[in-house]
Amino acid sequence: MSSLDSKYTPEQQITEIYNRLKETFREGRTLPLEYRRKQLLQVARLVQENADALKASLKADLGRCPVEATLPELGPIVLSALHAAKNLDAWSSPEKPQVEDWRSGWDTTIFKAPKGTVVNISPWNFPWVLTILPLIGAIAAGCTCLIKPSEHAQASAALMAELIPKYLDPDAYAVCLGAAKETTHVLSLKWDHIFYTGSESVGRIVAQAAAKQLTPVTLELGGQSPVFVDGDSTNLEIAAKRILWGKQQNAGQVCVAPNHVFVQEQHQSALVEAFRKAYDSFWPNGPLDSSSEMARVVNNSHYNRNKELLSQTSGKVAFGGQAGPGLRIEPAIVTGVKVNDPLMDTEIFGPILPIIPVADVDAAISHIQSMPTPLVIYVFTENEETRNKFIQRTQSGQLILNETFAQVAVYEMPFGGQGQSGYGSYLGKYSFDTFTHQRGYINVPPDAGTEGSMQGRYPPYSAGVLEF
Ligand code: NAD
Secondary structure: OOOOHHHOOOHHHHHHHHHHHHHHHHHOOOOOHHHHHHHHHHHHHHHHHOHHHHHHHHHHHHOOOHHHHHHHHHHHHHHHHHHHHHHHHHHHOOEOOOOOHHHOOOEEEEEEEEOOEEEEEOOOOOOOHHHHHHHHHHHHHOOEEEEEOOOOOHHHHHHHHHHHHHHOOOOOEEEOOOOHHHHHHHHHOOOOEEEEEOOHHHHHHHHHHHHHOOOOEEEEOOOOOEEEEOOOOOOHHHHHHHHHHHHHHHHHOOOOOOOEEEEEHHHHHHHHHHHHHHHHHHOOOOOOOOOOOOOOOOOHHHHHHHHHHHHHOOOEEEEOOOEEOOOEEOOEEEEOOOOOOHHHOOOOOOOEEEEEEEOOHHHHHHHHHHOOOOOEEEEEOOOHHHHHHHHHHOOOOEEEEOOOOHHHHOOOOOEOOOHHHEEOOEOHHHHHHHOEEEEEEEEOOOOHHHHHHOHHHOOOOOOOOOOO
16 A cells, blocks of 8 residues: 555545535635636645645656756646636626627627536646646636546645645635545546546546536547658758657656657658757766656556567667666667557657658658547648648647647647547636536517517417518
């Protein structure tokens, strides 16, 4: 039994928390914008006042250095909370739709109503940001919310359970700790929205549980996000640097990590050289050296899975791939990989980067079309025709050109998957929208003029009055 198991929230307590959150919502306590704004600012304060503790939890869970704690987690949480607090009035304002003339005397309004009491179930790889960003959307929308962080990021989950009740209204926002058993109980309750980030297999379980209760659900899943490097029209050194940076973040344990790289055959060796140059500049003493700040693999099971993948591939490990102590593995560049290689069976979710040589851009696109729809496709090209082919002939949650991870930096755009990488989206206003019901409101004035204009609809009908 691990240290966190003993702190898992018992089922009865989960039900009590659920009832409390429901009651708080029914009382309307989370409705006033001032209340929501205060809670959002409290989220930012929580992170700012406890930054060192948060960084320490990420170090304990994933061996993350301060930069990799701040850039993708602490920073985005603070910025998103402030962004939501600032835009709350605009997002929540009722809308007046443009209606046709004959209804212009009616009051037609779309109210931005909070969905109610929602739950957010999150994964271990970015334990803070993937738990708190959806929570920010729920708070902004006026919902009450339960969060269920992953049991595999124990230090982060325990710290969340300690800090959230200190900073946020405990009657409206709560943390429940647990693994599959506790989450199964959570899913047996009737929520007004389920927000889930994690694997495709558990995503299916969540979607089935949601269907039983007719609960709307957002599924932020993973998948095999491909890269195409157009060796004919891109700066290979910049491309290699940006791809390797994206792959080594969090030791490759990122839902939007570049999973594998397609490149025209004749450019493969130049690309590998460019990777080697980037590799040496990132880690002059190697990624396992004590000076290296590369994160580690989360646990033994994933460590062994990565090692096994490397031993099974029929590609050639060009460099990297040594496994070291403390669950650390060097990023591995594997060349000459075939599309049916074991490395291509599932999402790698580790520091291994297969390179698949292809004849041309059309061959890369046809491979991508034959695989499950990815969360993101990365294309490194400055060629308009190649760019247009990817826009028109591929599907994915996002399409990012000449960079990795740009999509998580722009919270004015929706982030989400398509097909097997999930459905629904969030970030910024899209998070607010996810937890908001667009409630139609119509008031038809009972005055004599309006009533007179509607006489033709009442029985007894007279022929010709309402015929087209
Ligand atoms: P996971 O599916 O194992 O766990 C996610 C959550 O589900 C955890 O809170 C866990 O306790 C719970 N869970 C696990 N088994 C369950 C079960 N049988 N019933 C109910 N709940 C259960 O995912 P993970 O390993 O933590 O995360 C890795 C996956 O998440 C990868 O596929 C990655 O690509 C994906 N991911 C997606 C995004 C995104 O934004 N789209 C972000 C991060 C990770």
